[in-house]
Amino acid sequence: MRRRDFLYVSGIGVGASMLQSIPVIGRDIAIEDALMPIDVSLKKKLADIALNAARSKGATYADVRIGRYLNQFLTTRENRVENISNTESYGMGIRVIANGSWGFAAIDNLTEDNIAKAAASAVQIAKVNSKLLAEPVRLAPQKGYGEVNWKTPFEKNSFEIPIKEKTELLLAVNDAALKGGANFVNSSLFLVNEQKYFASTEGSYIDQDIHRLWPTFTVTKIDAKSGKFETRNSLSSPMGMGYEYLNPKKEEEIDGVFTIYKNRYNMLEDATTATRHVEEKLKAKPVEPGKYDLIIDPTNLFLTIHESVGHPSELDRVLGYEANYAGTSFLTLDKWESKKFNFGSKIVNFEADKTEKGSLAAVGYDDEGVKCKNWDIIKDGILVNYQTIRDQAHILGLPESQGCCYADSWDKVQFQRMPNVSLKAGKTPLSANDMVKNVEKGIYIFGRNSYSIDQQRYNFQFSGQLCFEVKDGKIGGLLKDVAYQSNTQEFWNSCSAICDEKDYRLGGSFFDGKGQPSQVSAVSHGCATTLFKGVNVINTGRKI
Structure with a gap:
């Protein structure tokens, strides 16, 4: 088992903004070492030491996360390679409940004695915290799964692809852009492998191997x-x-x-x-401000979904427990309790899903050992549910957690994070080409760009990388300075058509920020090309 010192430079704070920049990540590791797995039986042995020590000190519940986080980052500019790095972070986080309160401790020197001491520290922290409790922690019931494992379904392990092949691809991309007349071009490839082991006093020993990439x-x-x-x-x-x-x-x-x-x-x-x-x-040409029908491609709409649907349906924001980076939420409990809050038009259906193949948040089990699943958040335009973890489920009267707990590192305490939240595709056969033919005055928008949304996730403004004029059913030239303005409820009620499953695609981000101290998570949002009628468009280049 290899353990390396690791420095995580986390100047990540742009919150729920889905960062375009890459955070700086610590010390290098040889790729040969990165490809060497850690024996599962050894991880189980270390986890049992922590669980037994926590119980012996008075914990009524304990869970352990042994995490090995591997990253590979390649960057190029024009005809040169600027950076290649392989990094590793490895350690253990121990979370406990004692006297009805949470306690947490983490270590990276995994000797038996150090693990036992860390578990004892977590229990001591919980007991001190308990003096400030208004009411004890209430965990939703969760059965133990015994020894199980889960792995991201993939055909080619990105870490096994030779560095030469990856850099040649990036340089070929740059060369194609330069030959096409570009003055500058940079390209990068970011690979992530999370090797996560979870164990709890409820009898779960879960080994997961999670892979992600971003070109x-x-x-x-x-x-x-x-x-x-x-x-x-x-x-x-x-x-x-x-x-x-x-x-x-x-x-x-x-x-x-x-x-x-x-x-x-x-x-x-x-x-x-x-x-x-x-x-x-x-x-x-500059866009003329006014009302337009918007055809929005998944490469742009995923971000609008993230900000106007994903964040406001996080239960901790709804309750006011969380406000960092993304504010609270207009989707207050009274709207859910009414069972008739009109979030969007009848064709608008949003599903939370931690199991969707290819998605960034797909895992077999969350960081509380809850088996992942899918559920409705918006059904036929009506708010029907939120996103919860084990100590929130009772607030909604749910019999179990929805599996939305996550920590971005072994040394961070896990908390409620967004699952994949996606707009379901239309049921009637409809292609993007067919959709365009029915638009007289519109704009077809591709690619994420700038955005702004208020602290209740209600009033917003989004722009795109590419905004094509649509006139009399035909796609015309590009428009500049385009931004669409609306509020969440008005916007989703203007949704009038959604392409079918053939057009459904995933968008998302490696770096969705939340919490203080900040953590980032990876999350996807799927949708098909979607039509919104009569949306207000402004010209961002005009002086007021």
Whole structure:
């Protein structure tokens, strides 16, 4: 078993904003070491030491997380490689309940004596905390699963792909952009492997091997005469899968504008197309403010879902227990209790799902040892549920947790985090091309860009990477300075059509921030291309 010192530089604080930047991550590890697994029987032995020590000191409940977090990050610019790093973080977090209160301690030097001392410290912390309790912790019932394991379904382990092959891909992406006329281009590939072992006094010993990857780039072109420039970021999505994500399968072309790949990504093709787009963006005409029908691609709509549906349905925000980075929520309990709060139109159905293949938040069990599942949050436009963990379930009268507990490291205490929250595809056959044909005055929006939303997740403004004019059922040229404004309830009630399952795709982020001290989590939001009628559009370039 290898243990390495690790420094986590967590200047991540942009909260629920789904960061585009990559946090700096500590000391390097040789890739050969990263590919060496830790024996499961050894992890069980270490976990039992902690559980037994916690019980002996008076804990009525204890759980242990042994985490090994591996990251590989490759960055390039134009014709050179700028950085390649492999990092490892390894240690144990021990959480207990004693005298009805939580206590937590973490260590990275996993000797038997150190583990026992850390467990005792967690119990002591819980007992001190209990003096401030208004009421004791109430955990939803949870059976033990014995010894089980879960692994991200993938075809190719990204960490096993040679560095040479990965850097050649990134440099080829850059070369394609430069040959297309770009002045600057950078590209990167970020790989994550979370090896997580959970054990509890309820009898669970859960070993999980979780894989994620994110390929991305930014292309920039400068107009020599005016000195103005435009950029376009990649339209990739971070995914919970292996290197096969970069082996695309063609699905559908949208009027020559884009080729859609179903949860696959053609990085070279996207870079080539991006270079053409930045040239067109330099010549794009300003949008005329007014009401438009918006056709929103999943590459843009996923962020609107995240901010206006995902965060406000977090129960801790609803209750006011959490307000960091994303504020609280307008979806207060009285709206849920009424069983008739009109969140959106009747075709709007949002599902929380911790099991969806390829998604970032997909795991077999959460960080409380709860087996993951899916459930409705919005059904036929009506608010029907939230997101909960074990000590919240009783507030909603639920018989069990929904499995939404997560910590981004072994040395952080786990708390309520967002599952994948997705808009269900339409039931009637409908393609994006068919949707365009029915729009007289509209804008077709691709790619995430700037956004703003208030502290109750209600009033908002979003823009896109690419905004195409749609007139009389045909896609026209690019518009610039486009942003759509609305409030959550008004926006989702304007939803009038959703493409079918063939168009459904995942978007998401590696870095969704929450809490203080801050933690980040990876989360996906799926949807198909969606039509919103009569949405207010402003021109962000006009002076007031």
